[in-house]
Amino acid sequence: MRNRRGVLGMGTCGLLVLALALPSGSALGQPAEAESAELESVGPMLPPLDAELARPPRPRFSLLPATVSVVPGLLLHGLGPLVAGETSTGARLFLLQGAGLGLLAAGGVPIALSGASRRVIGPLYGVAAVGLGLFTISGLANLYGVVGPAFEPGVAAPRLPPLELEVGYQHVADTAFRYRHFVSVGVVARLRRVRLEAGARMSPDDGNLRARVGGAWRLLGASESARGTADGSALDVEVAALMHRFPTEGFTLGGGEVFLRGRYDMARVGARLAGSFAELGLGLALQGYGYTAPVVDDSLHEQLLATFGYGVYLGRGGPFRGEVLLYYDHRKDDFPGGFKGGSGVPGHLGLRGRALLGEDWGLSAEVQVGSAWVGRLSLVYALGGES
Amino acid sequence: MRHVSKSVVVFALLAGCSLRPAEERALKDLQVGLAEGSGLTVTVEDGLAVVRRLEPGALTLWGSAPAFHVRIAAAEGEPEAWTMVVVRNAMADAALTATVDDEPLAVEAMPGPLPTVKRWRVRLRPGAEARLTVAPPDWEEPKPFRFAALADVQEALPQVEDIYARINEDPSLRFIFFSGDLTRRGTVEELESFQSHLEASGVPLFATLGNHEIITSDVRWHEYFGRGNLHFTFHGAHFTLLDSGSGTVDPLVRPALDGWLEAGREAVHILGTHIPLLDPIGVRGGAFASRNEAAALLGTLARGQVDLTLYGHVHSYYAFSNAGIPAFISGGGGAIPEQFDGVGRHFLAVEVDPAASVVRTVSLVRVD
Structure with a gap:
């Protein structure tokens, strides 16, 4: 149990890194419009997701960004949206990828140098796992960002059954x-x-x-x-x-x-x-x-x-x-x-x-x-x- | 397990991996010790030696156990002649006896170039199958002995002779029981190099492979060091080595393992494998790929009354128990060491008393 604090700490760290990609003013789970008064009673809230982001005009599917998102987009994770003309999305995915690689290195290099020492391995694996997670998420987001426009996007269910x-x-x-x-x-x-x-x-x-x-x-x-x-x-x-x-x-x-x-x-x-x-x-x-x-x-x-x-x-x-x-x-x-x-x-x-x-x-x-x-x-x- | 970047690449390829990555190696095990040519048919019982060379009038073996039997059939019609039998990686006091239908054959001992290379001439009879035994004369007597346990040399191969020198200082250590990762990638060049450095050891080394031996795309382990899954006895003690290089034991091995456990149930039984079934540092997880497979196997070993489990893979020293069986990790062969553990290169000296069916002591011997 000695590693619990470090491991959980890194989970929070990873989510904070994800949150870095937020457009200003948007945050976790906040209703975009009217029902905020009711929902504030059930849990802490962060500022609302921008209504323009929640319901933006749908971008069009294009073959070139889709191709680029695979090669070399699998290595450069913001490339698909960037070629599609969405610079800010591309930049945020690059940021996510960089954060992922950084955390992977921050965890992985000390693991290698310490010979996977029993004294530090728990927190370091936590850091590396979060890094690998962010790297994977940015990679998949890069693919989704260019393929997704071919389909009508789904939305989170307003209410899951009790x-x-x-x-x-x-x-x-x-x-x-x-x-x-x-x-x-x-x-x-x-x-x-x-x-x-x-x-x-x-x-x-x-x-x-x-x-x-x-x-x-x-x-x-x-x-x-x-x-x-x-x-x-x-x-x-x-x-x-x-x-x-x-x-x-x-x-x-x-x-x-x-x-x-x-x-x-x-x-x-x-x-x-x-x-x-x-x-x-x-x-x-x-x-x-x-x-x-x-x-x-x-x-x-x-x-x-x-x-x-x-x-x-x-x-x-x-x-x-x-x-x-x-x-x-x-x-x-x-x-x-x-x-x-x-x-x-x-x-x-x-x-x-x-x-x-x-x-x-x-x-x-x-x-x-x-x-x-x-x-x-x-x-x-x-x-x-x-x- | 230290190469994180490599692990990431490996992980990316894992989705296409077989659920039985060790199956091919388990099948190769069954071919170890079988050869035919130059008028001779050779069968090493239980695959406890590799047939390195078979040519007219000469047979060269690599021993995988302190004692083993070889059946040699000379073709009918061949002239009766002397056959040279060379055994590399043999016990220093090994002798060769040969019989046909319980009648002894003429055997002449020849000088060998090293303590672990033994040479004999045997007069084989055409049309008859001879049974040769290569073993120290008293190998079946249940009396106390000691051996060295070692693992994880890898990139420290150029320095491994320090460890052999330390082992040579203790003449009571009869052999080295090696739990995998002799080399960095398992290439032919590395296997050759390991074999060459091993000439500095005054005692033979009996090994299973580790995950590093299977990094190469051309796995040649079986041609050099024999089976990855094997069982032998010495002075009444039972030894089992399992191939866990893929973080699992292939199902093909399980019937043989059940038989080995049954054979060793009333005796002292020591099991070695490279990857620990369960890592005592659980968050690290340098262990079997499935914890439940590991737990099931540990239950089988415990019910089979295994007395000691010896592991490598983690480059340090740990003493713990698994399913009530005393367990040691001794990855002290020189591969990138675990830091902050204060151990360094080392091996274990294990004292066994087969008559009492116990492992007397397991001692840490530092080399650095």
Whole structure:
């Protein structure tokens, strides 16, 4: 636990770096227009997103910026919007990329020089993860900024349901374990600044069970249950308890974790990025493995939690609405584990989506790849509806 | 694990990686010790030696264990003749015995150029399969012995002879048990260089590979040092080395591992692998790619009554326990050291008492 302070500190640092890209006067989760009076009661607010940015005239798709955004845009992350004529967006993406590379170097170089010393590795990995996150976000924003105009951008749902239930199927292809088929269930309750979550994955054949119970407290941004015209930008602190039972292999993983997660609507960086958002989070888990007798293990293990991703909102308030997120997750105790071949350091990649297809019903799906392939498809019921 | 920039590049390529990156190496393991040519068919039992050269009248092996058996069949119709058997990386007191259907064959010991290079002439019978045993005469007697545990030489290869010199000062150390990362990238030139520097050691070195041996696109480990996954016995103690160079153990290895654990259940059993199953500094995560795979494997090892786990990968010294099994990380071969740990280059001296089925002591020996 000695690294918690440093790790969480870096999560805040990364979000501040993201916020540097803000146009003046815009900020997290603030409604653009009328409903601010109601929403101020549910959480701290920052100045409103400029109405012109929230609903700008749509830029047109053009082939040249799209091409340049790949080559050499994958290396120079502001190039796509710059060629498209949006200098300020391009400059902000260059700033993000530079900040990402700077943090990556600020974390990575001391790691290399210290030989990954046990005395400094936690905070340094946190810095490096935030740097890699910002670098990735600026790269994906560069692509989205030139491809996005080909589509009508989605918006964050004004109100997420107070209670959401889901049930589905998860398939896991892992060469280290025999389990394959899982029943997936989950529930989310939203009450102003608080979000409560519980979920489980159960394998009927194997008896494998992973259950997670947690909650989140919204530090910044509009409540999910009453966003109104606010965007989805927010900062949450999350806590959770985890239990994962492996009856065939004879052990159980148990632990707790604390996590700081931020979401930033990228329309605040530039009009071309409307409809997309970035996520970044850091945290720490403390876990132990319990084995069936006669094996005894009383060790506790820390785990650095880090995630970053880039997503898009789906729909504009009609019957179809939701979001999709492409992400990296550093944790290695979940079904997908971490990528093999990276000296044990890298985590896994994932693509997660959730969409309501009507007032109450929808689908959520997720694909993850690391040590294993994981795919999940769930039916979602939004109690109280979503708008 | 220190090369962050390299990790970033590697990470960018990871999405296309196989879920079984160690499968090809596990398949290569099965071919180690098999050769045919010059009228001879050679099979090294359990792949515990590499057939380096097979030519008319001469067989050259690289030993991967203190004791091993070789079956050699001379083709029918070939004239009866002496065959020269050269074993490199052999125990200094190794002897060769040869039998056909339990009848001894004529063997003549020849002088070797180094303590770890042994040479014999064997009179093989055409049309018959001879079984050769290369081992110290008392290798099956359960009596106490000591060995050195070492890992992570990498770019410090030019200085590794300091470590061998320190090991040579202690004649009670019978061999070096090496947990991977002999080289920086695993190229042929580096493997050759490692082999050349090893001539300074008075005792043989038995190794598995590490993640650095598989950085090269042309992984030639098996041709030089043999199996990445292997098991041998010495004085009644069981030793297992696992290939964890990809942060995992390939499923092909698991049935063999189960057999090795069963064989060593009542004896002292020491397991070495390069990447620690779980890093004692959890936020660093220099460990298996999947913590759950690691925990499952640790449970298997603990139920198989493994007495000691030895790791490398982290360039420092750690003593801890995993699933109740005493564990040591000893990455002191000279690769970029972990700072602020006050350790430096080092190896472990491990004392084993097979008769009592215990590991008596594990001592840190500093080289710098």
